[in-house]
Amino acid sequence: MRKSHSEKTSTYFHVKTTKKKTKLMTCTYEGCTNTFESYPHARFCEFHKDPSTRPVDKKKEEVTTFTFKHPFLEPMIIEKSCICCGKPYRITVYPGTYEYPKFCEEHRSEFKRNSWRETHGKK
Ligand SMILES: [Zn+2]
Numbered sequence: 001m002r003k004s005h006s007e008k009t010s011t012y013f014h015v016k017t018t019k020k021k022t023k024l025m026t027c028t029y030e031g032c033t034n035t036f037e038s039y040p041h042a043r044f045c046e047f048h049k050d051p052s053t054r055p056v057d058k059k060k061e062e063v064t065t066f067t068f069k070h071p072f073l074e075p076m077i078i079e080k081s082c083i084c085c086g087k088p089y090r091i092t093v094y095p096g097t098y099e100y101p102k103f104c105e106e107h108r109s110e111f112k113r114n115s116w117r118e119t120h121g122k123k
């Protein structure tokens, strides 16, 4: 019995292409229990692997300004208490500008606020 040439090449081809290893995975999307067959590094099911179906991983950022609907027609200096430490601080209020920092100068940095809250037991 002689082997045909085409049979030989197809065997060779077969060995080459079955090397891909897939694995049954569970989607890592929060609350999703879909399983899917994929490569070991895959994280999301068919549905969730499309980035538009996943919410953006947005870091929750603290709002650092407040809206002050003032009636002033010229710049005014007003005093406020820092939302973080309660210390009074001054801001200059400009006509037409209604967004102002709600923290004293020191606590406008997130790092400083966090360390203040840590030392004062507030989270
Ligand atoms: Zn999913």
Ligand SMILES: [Zn+2]
Binding pocket: 082, 083, 084, 085, 086, 087, 103, 104, 105, 106, 107
């Ligand atoms: Zn402060």
